[in-house]
Amino acid sequence: xxxxxxxxxxxxxxxxxxxxxxxxxxxxxxxxxxxxxxxxxxxxxxxxxxxxxxxxxxxxxxxxxxxxxxxxxxxxxxxxxxxxxxxxxxxxxxxxx
Amino acid sequence: xxxxxxxxxxxxxxxxxxxxxxxxxxxxxxxxxxxxxxxxxxxxxxxxxxxxxxxxxxxxxxxxxxxxxxxxxxxxxxxxxxxxxxxxxxxxxxxxxxxxxxxxxxxxxxxxxxxxxxxxxxxxxxxxxxxxxxxxxxxxxxxxxxxxxxxxxxxxxxxxxxxxxxxxxxxxxxxxxxxxxxxxxxxxxxxxxxxxxxxxxxxxxxxxxxxxxxxxxxxxx
Amino acid sequence: xxxxxxxxxxxxxxxxxxxxxxxxxxxxxxxxxxxxxxxxxxxxxxxxxxxxxxxxxxxxxxxxxxxxxxxxxxxxxxxxxxxxxxxxxxxxxxxxxxxxxxxxxxxxxxxxxxxxxxxxxxxxxxxxxxxxxxxxxxxxxxxxxxxxxxxxxxxxxxxxxxxxxxxxxxxxxxxxxxxxxxxxxxxxxxxxxxxxxxxxxxxxxxxxxxxxxxxxxxxxxxxxxx
Numbered sequence: 086x087x088x089x090x091x092x093x094x095x096x097x098x099x100x101x102x103x104x105x106x107x108x109x110x111x112x113x114x115x116x117x118x119x120x121x122x123x124x125x126x127x128x129x130x131x132x133x134x135x136x137x138x139x140x141x142x143x144x145x146x147x148x149x150x151x152x153x154x155x156x157x158x159x160x161x162x163x164x165x166x167x168x169x170x171x172x173x174x175x176x177x178x179x180x181x182x
Numbered sequence: 183x184x185x186x187x188x189x190x191x192x193x194x195x196x197x198x199x200x201x202x203x204x205x206x207x208x209x210x211x212x213x214x215x216x217x218x219x220x221x222x223x224x225x226x227x228x229x230x231x232x233x234x235x236x237x238x239x240x241x242x243x244x245x246x247x248x249x250x251x252x253x254x255x256x257x258x259x260x261x262x263x264x265x266x267x268x269x270x271x272x273x274x275x276x277x278x279x280x281x282x283x284x285x286x287x288x289x290x291x292x293x294x295x296x297x298x299x300x301x302x303x304x305x306x307x308x309x310x311x312x313x314x315x316x317x318x319x320x321x322x323x324x325x326x327x328x329x330x331x332x333x334x335x336x337x338x339x340x341x342x343x344x345x346x347x348x349x350x351x352x353x354x355x356x357x358x359x360x361x362x363x364x365x366x367x368x369x370x371x372x373x374x375x376x377x378x379x380x381x382x383x384x385x386x387x388x389x390x391x392x393x394x395x396x397x398x399x400x401x402x403x
Numbered sequence: 404x405x406x407x408x409x410x411x412x413x414x415x416x417x418x419x420x421x422x423x424x425x426x427x428x429x430x431x432x433x434x435x436x437x438x439x440x441x442x443x444x445x446x447x448x449x450x451x452x453x454x455x456x457x458x459x460x461x462x463x464x465x466x467x468x469x470x471x472x473x474x475x476x477x478x479x480x481x482x483x484x485x486x487x488x489x490x491x492x493x494x495x496x497x498x499x500x501x502x503x504x505x506x507x508x509x510x511x512x513x514x515x516x517x518x519x520x521x522x523x524x525x526x527x528x529x530x531x532x533x534x535x536x537x538x539x540x541x542x543x544x545x546x547x548x549x550x551x552x553x554x555x556x557x558x559x560x561x562x563x564x565x566x567x568x569x570x571x572x573x574x575x576x577x578x579x580x581x582x583x584x585x586x587x588x589x590x591x592x593x594x595x596x597x598x599x600x601x602x603x604x605x606x607x608x609x610x611x612x613x614x615x616x617x618x619x620x621x622x623x624x625x626x627x628x629x
Contacts, residue, residue, distance in 0.1 A: 135284055137337040141222045146230070149276075150376070153269045157383055164390045171397040248627045304575040309570055316562035323558045326622045330551070330576050333618055337579040337611060 190386075193379035200372035207365035221285075225365055227277040229373035231299065235272040235335065237263045237377065238302060241309075245325040254392060257321050260328050262384035264309045266377065269301035298339040305331040383395020409494050413502025417476065418509065425511060427475050434519045435468035443525065457526035458588035462544070462581055464518055469511050469548050470570050473556040476507055480562050497625040504553045511545050528592045536601050537591055542610040544584035547615050548577050554619040558626045580615075583608045 208225050249255040278296060279289040309327045310400035313320050401402065421427055446456040476570055480486035503539055519541065523530040530537065555572050559565040587604030590597045 101245065112219060115334075136278050138284055139222050142280045143226065145276050146282075147271050148262050149273050150270060153380070154383075157380075161387050161390065164387065164394055168394050168397065170395065175397065175401060180307055197511045249622060301575050301578045308568075308571045308575060312562075312568055316559070316568060319561060322626050323562060325627050326554065326558060327572055327576075328623060330615075330618060334576055334579065334612065337614070338581070339598075 190242040190379050190382050193375050197372050197375040197379060200368065200375065202294065204365065204369050204372060207368055221281075223277050223281040225369045226373075227274060227281060228275040228366070229370040230270045230277070232370060233377045234267055234274055234299070234302070234372050236307065236374075237270060237381075238332055240333060240381075241306070241312040241328045243265060245328030245332070248325045249323070251328065257325065258385055258388035258392070259381075260325060261313060261321075262381055262388055264313075264324075265384060266380055268310060269380075270377070271306065274299055275303060280316065294339065298335070298344065300337045302331070302335060305334065309369070330366050404496055405599070406495065410496040410505065412506035413489070413494075413499060414509070417503070417506030421478070421506075421510065424592055427472055427575045428513060430475075431468045431472045431510070432514050432517055434471055435464040435514055435565040436521060437517060438467050439518065439522055439525065443603070445594075450496075450615065452473075452526045455585075455589040457592050458585050460526070461522045461528075461536065461588060461595065462585045464522075465511070465515060465541075465545065465584075466548065466577070466581060467573070468514050468518070469545070470511050470573060472514070473507060473552040473573075474566055474569055477556045477560050478505070479518070484547055485562055486557070497554075497620050500553065500557070500623040501622060503557065504549055507553055508546060508549045511549055512542065513608060515541055532596055533591050533598055533601065534626040536598060536605065537588065539605050540584055540587045540591075540601065540608065543605065543612055544580055547580040547612045548564060548566075550612065550616045550619050551577055551580075554623055554626070578607065579611055 204225070208222055241260050244256045244260035244263060247253065277298070282291065283289050301305060305327070309324055309331060311325045312327060316323060408444065442456075442463065443452075443458045446453050477486070480489070490496075492567055519530065519537075522528060552569075552573055555576075556565075556569055558571075562568060583604045587601045587608070590601040590604065
């Protein structure tokens with residue numbers, strides 16, 4: 086059993102070694118892609134289509150509001166169920182006593 | 183009780199009709215010269231922000247009333263309003279960066295309005311966390327947070343404003359041409375109606391919950 | 404006289420406990436020094452600290468250490484239910500609040516007295532440029548932080564998961580204090596110091612303190628009273 090674990094560890098180490106060797110180039114992406122381009126230098130207006138962004142924004146508003154209404158509705162149903170349950174138990178308890 | 187059960191559907195219906203009409207009005211509004219289409223987020227973003235601040239105010243006042251008078255109704259108003267601050271705050275904090283991505287070229291700026299909205303949102307999230315996780319007696323503690331949260335709004339805004347600002351300021355609303363102003367006020371009114379409807383509905387939930395707790399207490403006696 | 408006496412009795416009680424064990428002073432102090440160390444890894448690039456890093460690191464370590472001290476101070480009161488006894492005793496609520504506040508404040512100031520020179524040393528911050536102004540910023544900033552913190556730590560004493568909730572509540576609410584403290588200190592430490600700006604932030608801090616302490620005094624009674 087112990088041997089098995091050791092073999093597994095060795096195997097992992099063998100697999101990990103090339104991965105580690107591969108890593109350094111991956112951590113150095115071209116810097117230009119990562120840099121923030123200030124508004125004054127480029128006109129991102131033309132690069133970025135506005136329609137999907139507006140669509141996402143309005144979509145998000147509706148999803149959030151409807152989601153919130155849904156949670157209220159669910160909590161309300163839960164409380165109402167508990168309340169009905171409770172009232173039934175109260176009645177039962179009252180008659181038993 | 184009877185009047186409220188009619189009031190909420192009426193409010194919701196009017197708000198729904200207004201929201202259905204809103205896209206056509208927004209569509210008919212002229213394009214803003216420099217921002218173009220993306221400026222249309224403004225018609226929902228700004229009313230949400232207004233509702234968020236209004237709700238924070240409602241929560242703070244209700245919390246102060248609860249601290250002074252200990253009326254359970256005030257506490258119910260406070261918790262309902264706090265929840266709505268978080269919901270509308272989320273809308274503000276998501277639609278804002280979507281607009282900023284296009285208008286400023288970046289998702290987020292540490293600007294006065296953005297930062298103060300984020301801080302306000304965090305305060306009310308912590309309010310809800312407190313109520314959720316602090317256990318028994320958290321109403322009183324939450325009321326203290328609500329009062330501090332409301333008192334903090336101008337300070338956060340003021341301090342961050344001195345720190346830095348690039349967000350379009352509130353004068354924008356006054357400078358709008360009528361073709362833009364009408365849909366903007368239309369959306370604001372719709373959001374306020376929706377807020378009132380949601381607040382009343384949430385209050386009803388809190389009322390039922392209190393009834394339930396009273397029933398539990400009765401059962402235990 | 405009675406009020407001040409009570410305040411002093413409560414504060415002295417905390418200070419005597421602390422002077423005997425020195426638990427809080429030592430742990431908080433070394434905690435804040437380690438915070439400074441951890442931040443130096445992220446804010447020192449190629450051996451040089453970023454602009455304004457010293458002011459930011461100083462205030463962050465104060466805020467972190469303050470939270471730790473607040474949590475521990477009230478944990479002590481909770482362990483043997485002494486806060487309840489204190490609240491049951493015929494003492495005005497504001498006196499209890501101010502007494503606890505004085506204890507926390509003095510502890511935090513002791514920690515700052517050590518951390519500030521350490522930051523000054525490690526980040527070449529010119530502490531001697533406007534010492535009075537710097538002390539003023541530190542004292543008023545700490546007073547506000549400890550004022551809000553004492554209220555929240557005291558009210559969380561009976562709550563569940565209080566150790567997590569304290570920073571969650573405290574940091575967003577003390578944002579104005581931290582901004583004012585950091586910007587004021589940065590104005591002093593900057594390569595081209597602007598003491599007028601630092602003074603403006605100091606007066607802002609005094610104003611925040613006044614409002615926060617008034618609110619805390621008002622809220623403390625109903626929150627702690629039964």
